[in-house]
Amino acid sequence: MRGHAVASPLPPATAAARRRHRASSSGREVASQCWKYDLSQDRSLGASLRIGQSQGSLHRHCSANLLRPAAAKNCCFSLHMYFFLAAAISVEQDGVNTYLPKGDMWSVHKFGGTCMGTPQRIQSVADIVLGDSSERKLVIVSAMSKVTDMMYNLVHKAQSRNDSYTIALEEVSEKHMAAAKDLLDGEDLARFLAQLHSDVSNLRAMLRAIYIAGHATESFSDFVVGHGELWSAQMLSYAIKKSGAPCTWMDTREVLVVKPSGSNQVDPDYLESEKRLQKWFSRQPAEMIIATGFIASTAENIPTTLKRDGSDFSAAIIGSLVRARQVTIWTDVDGVFSADPRKVSEAVILSTLSYQEAWEMSYFGANVLHPRTIIPVMKDNIPIVIRNMFNISAPGTMICRQPANDNGDLDACVKSFATIDNLALVNVEGSVSYTHLDVYKRQVYIRFIGSSSLQNIVQASSEHSICFAVPEKEVAAVSAALHVRFREALAAGRLSKVEVINGCSILAAVGLRMASTPGVSAILFDALAKANINVRAIAQGCSEYNITVVLKQEDCVRALRAAHSRFFLSKTTLAVGIIGPGLIGGTLLNQLKDQAAVLKENMNIDLRVIGITGSSMMLLSDTGIDSTQWKELLRKEGEPADIANFVRHLSDNHVFPNKVLVDCTADTSVASHYYDWLKKGIHVITPNKKANSGPLDRYLKLRTLQRASYTHYFYEATVGAGLPIISTLRGLLETGDKILRIEGIFSGTLSYIFNNFEGTRTFSDVVAEAKEAGYTEPDPRDDLSGTDVARKVIILARESGLRLELSDIPVNSLVPEALASCSSADEFMQKLPSFDQDWARQRSDAEAAGEVLRYVGVVDAVNKKGQVELRRYKRDHPFAQLSGSDNIIAFTTSRYKEQQPLIVRGPGAGAEVTAGGVFCDILRLASYLGAPS
Ligand SMILES: NC(=O)c1ccc[n+]([C@@H]2O[C@H](COP(=O)([O-])OP(=O)(O)OC[C@H]3O[C@@H](n4cnc5c(N)ncnc54)[C@H](O)[C@@H]3O)[C@@H](O)[C@H]2O)c1
Ligand SMILES: N[C@@H](CCO)C(=O)O
Ligand code: NA
Incomplete structure (x- = not known):
């Protein structure tokens, strides 16, 4: 055409x-x-x-x-x-050349379709414009919301010879008629309606012609579609005039001249547009102008549009033509977010952004501004402010050259994060025996660099590979093209493969000041590593406005959240799955509930229990279980327990970047899963001793995995409950101390029993008290048999580097042989009183010698041995001074010598202290994951 x-x-x-x-x-x-x-x-x-x-x-x-x-x-x-x-375009070719004032006196506003959605909103727009005290105002408006789509639909219907285009045209007309009647009155209303009527009859004729031709060229379509803006601009200008303020409207097709540039893009012709604007202004030297967004004309005066987000572009071009003080883009959000708030609930509104940052963010899909919108204002250094017309009190985001509040903080270096999904990575790899790949690389560049689909290019310095990301839907064509292009190289082995990796996403960190700040990428990658996210490819240009990583799409939201929370100090969110809500698990849930608000407020830690499973029922939630009524919910809304489904529920949750399973059972089979869970990137915390005291090879495998990954495994409460035993031992070892001997009373139950078995009550009564107080294992025979102590000895021995099996520890059992085969803990407790006399005798023998009975465990690191036995100690020995369920553990090391061991003492069993120890591990994990310490 x-x-x-x-x-x-x-x-x-x-x-x-x-x-x-x-x-x-x-x-x-x-x-x-x-x-x-x-x-x-x-x-x-x-x-x-x-x-x-x-x-x-x-x-x-x-x-x-x-x-x-x-x-x-x-x-x-x-x-x-x-x-x-x-x-359609009327241009005055000469005329009085009135000077078009330029500069600070002009304030340019742009109101999008949502802002112009209803008569009430148009009135609010009028009020906002009138409220701006600038000397001169130029207001760009979009069509009323949905109207542009309705107009495109008209064209579509007409060219596909669908008669209903006439009805659709009536709908458009009625929509504007109704809005105008609501908004205007008197002569203004009559004038608008007459114009509308005339436009609609012209449109009817034009659509009829399109209908007959069965085709509408782009200019026909642009002509039809642009009416939405013509009508909304006139309505607003009449609405403003109603208040008495002088106001004129402008059909920007008379002023804005653009030329097509590439696919679906246009470039403004500034010189010609300025000339036309001068002339327009000389005819109408108004102080308040309402102008149509989106539409323009070609140099040949053919109507066209500025394409996608065209009204923003109109505002930026016009802002530049009048050298405006500021261009304000009014929308329905408070400003530009640091990340997509639908994916990151803690995303914040940025007060400022540089042009480059806004540009980068738009490129990576953040709905900020179309990159081309930034060019016109950037060249004249005009700030763009994004503001919410439904929340005038919000200051919005200012996009300008050098944001004033760039204070050099590390977290200000990264302004925002954006993601692009549905990508495929194409990897072109050269054969090691050839070093020609650079040639191919260039060809790959040349072939694809012009493609708007190309999302990033990563080139290994080894010269052997180059990879780039393209939209998944285009990858088959890209791969086929590469295979054709490199057929010979592939056949000859100069290229080894062209590989496609589907299901990828890009995560981009954007920030102007990243370039000059060390440590930014380290923080980003640390956050990703700690969320157990694998990075496939990395790209960062030397301008360093962005760092781009390619990762698996399923990890993308987690990655976004992990990175965002690290830089924006938003909450470290941890999704928790509790296995075994018995005494310890239940107490832990209560403690979590009581402390949740404080943790959020003071430590920025957001703990969400998203699953609880007992042995028969489990309760799952995607966002967090109401911890004040978990018991009732588990009973009423629980489903049959299934550990595999439970774990899947946790690992399939892509909202929370970090997940932890807390095993509060005493179950060996639950403990046997830790390795797999850690492998899945789920952290594990437990008071259950079964994994660390189980078969040595399994233990070693688990610890090796733990050390090789950023997935954590904490088990402080397995020894001495909440007492800092494991952490103390680690501290000694990691700082180079040498463990010689660890000796102590490791069983809260046995400590309680012997501290309280003083001749006033029978042995079985005291055991029952210990069970009642929650000190014993689910089966008290595990305590009395010495097995529980032996497990703790093994745990400490292994932690100290000894490779011992449980069976290597000689254990002096206190369970009478006759009761070892009882089928249940209850049966055992019932039969225990028949052995009270034996115990009474042992106790009085010791007492007669001025001694007490104490059940101790020993790790002999020098001789690489362990031992568990009932011993007698003099009444003045520290082990004889304990009370309640106290544990006492003495570390003899090269620094803490023979007579002055390092001693840790305190209650070593019981619901509160044990759950507290587990809770401590959860907070340790949060801190490892980036929560402030
Ligand atoms: N009680 C203490 O003072 C203390 C101190 C340190 C460590 N611990 C350890 O804490 C753990 C829990 O002890 P507790 O006193 O709370 O025991 P408990 O018997 O009160 O609780 C264990 C819970 O786990 C559930 N359970 C068992 N097998 C399960 C499975 N396969 N899947 C899901 N749930 C299962 C049980 O139904 C029960 O609700 C034990 O490993 C224990 O050694 C306890
Ligand atoms: N039953 C154990 C709990 C702490 O591991 C004890 O009595 O010490
Ligand atoms: Na402990």
Whole structure:
């Protein structure tokens, strides 16, 4: 179409004629215009034609006759349409060259479709504009919300010869009529409705022509679609005039001149646009102008649009043309977020952004501004402010050259995070025996660099591989093209493969100051590593406005949250799964509930229990179980327990970056899963001794995995409950101390029993008390048999580097042989009193010698041995001084010598202290994951 006829302005009619036209234009300010069309491609139709236009923008008055079906059939249909379109734009080619003031006095606003969605909103827009005290205001508006889609739909219906386009046109008309009636009255309303009516009848004719042709060119479609803006701009200008303020509206097709540049893009012609704006202004030197967004014209005066997000672009171009003080883009959010708030609930509104940062964020899919919108204002250093018209009190985000509050903090270096999903990574790898890959790399670049689909390129310095990300839906074509292009190289073995890795996403950290700040990438990658996220490819240009990582799509939201929380100090969120809500698990849940608010407030830690499973029922939640009523919920809403489903529930949750399973059972089979869980990236915390005291090879495998990954395994409560035993031992070892001997009373139960078995109550009564107090294992025989102590000895021995099995520890059992085979703990407790006399005798024998009975465990690190036995100690020995369920553990080391061991003492069993120890491990984990310490 464009090639068919080139329209160029004729020398204007005489000044007198123009004046006459103006005088007859019933008060309208738009001047008349004459046009000449040079039918360069279609001479047979005549060399030139003139269309006279007498009033307003010609498109509103252009005769519908031009589009009569007969005429369309008889002569060149496209030619007529062309007249119609070109005539739509009225440009004064000369005139009084009134000076267009430029600079600080201008404030440019842009209101999008949502802001113009209803008559009430249009009124609010009017109020906002009137509230701006700037000397001059230029307001760009979009069509009312949904109208642009309705208009495209009209074209679509007409060209697919769907008769219902007439009904659809009525709907559009009625929508505007209703809005105008709501908003305006009197003469203004009448004028608007008359204009609307005239426009609609023109549109009807044009759509009819499109219907007949069965085709609409881009310019036809742009012409139709642009009416949404024409109507909304007029409505707003009338609404403002109602308040008495002088206000004029502008059809930006008369001013904005653009030329197509590549696919679905246009470039503004600043020089020509400025000239036209000058002329427009000389006719109407208004202080308040309401202008249409989105629409423009070509140099040949053919209507066109600024394409996607065109109204923002209009505002930026016009802002630049008048050298505005500021361009404010009004929308329905408070500003630009640091990350997609649907994915990161802690995302914050950024007060400032540099042009480059906004640009980068847009590139990576953040819904900020289209990158091209930034160019016009950037060249003149005009700030753009994004503000919420529904929350005027929010200051919004200012996009400018050098944000004032860039204070050099590390966390200010990264402004935001964005993600792109549904990508595939294409990896082109060279054979090791050839070093030609650089040549191929260049070819890959040349072949694809121009493609807008190319998301990033990563090149290994080894010269052996290059990879890049493309949208998944395009990867088959890209891969096929590469196979064709490199067929020979592949056959000859110079290239070893062209590989496609589907299911990828990009995570980009954006920030202008990353370039000059050490440690930014370290923090980013540390956060990803700690969330157990594997990075496939990394790209960072030397301008370092962004660091881009390619990862598995399923990890993307977790990665985004992990990275965001590290840089923005938002909550370290930890999803918790509790296995075994018995005494310890239940107490832990209560403690979590009591402390949750404090942790959030003071330590930025957000703990969410998203699953609880007992041995028969489990309760699952995606966002967190109400911990005040977990028992009731488990009973009422629980489902049959299934550990595999339980773990899947946790690992399939992509919202929380970090997950931990807390095993509060005493179960060996639960403990046997730790390795797999850690492998899945789920942290494990437990008071259950079974894993660390189980088979040595399994233990070693588990610890090796733990050390090789950023997935953590903590088990402080397995020895001495909440007492710092494991951490103390680790501290000694890690700082280079040498463990010689660890000796102590490791059983809270046995400590309690012997501290309280003083001749006043029977042995079995005291055992029952210990069980009642919650000190014993679920089966008290585990305590009395010495097995529990032996497990602790093994745990400490292994922690100290000894490779011992449980069976290597000689254990002196206190369970009478006759009761070892009892089928249950209850049966054992019932039969225990029959052995009370034996115990009474042992106790009085010791007492007679001035001694007490104490059950001790020993790790002999020098001789690489362990031992568990009942011993007698003098009444003045520290082990004889204990009370309650006290544990006492003495570390003899090269630093803490023979007579002065390092001693840890305190209650070593019981619900509160044990759950507290487990809780401590959870907080240790949160701190490892980045929570402040
Ligand atoms: N009680 C203490 O003072 C103390 C101190 C340190 C360590 N511990 C350890 O804490 C753990 C829990 O002790 P407790 O006193 O709370 O015991 P408990 O018997 O009160 O609780 C264990 C819970 O685990 C559940 N359970 C068992 N097998 C399960 C399975 N396969 N899946 C899901 N749930 C299962 C049980 O139904 C029960 O609710 C034990 O390993 C124990 O050694 C206890
Ligand atoms: N039953 C154990 C619990 C602590 O591990 C004890 O009595 O010490
Ligand atoms: Na402990």
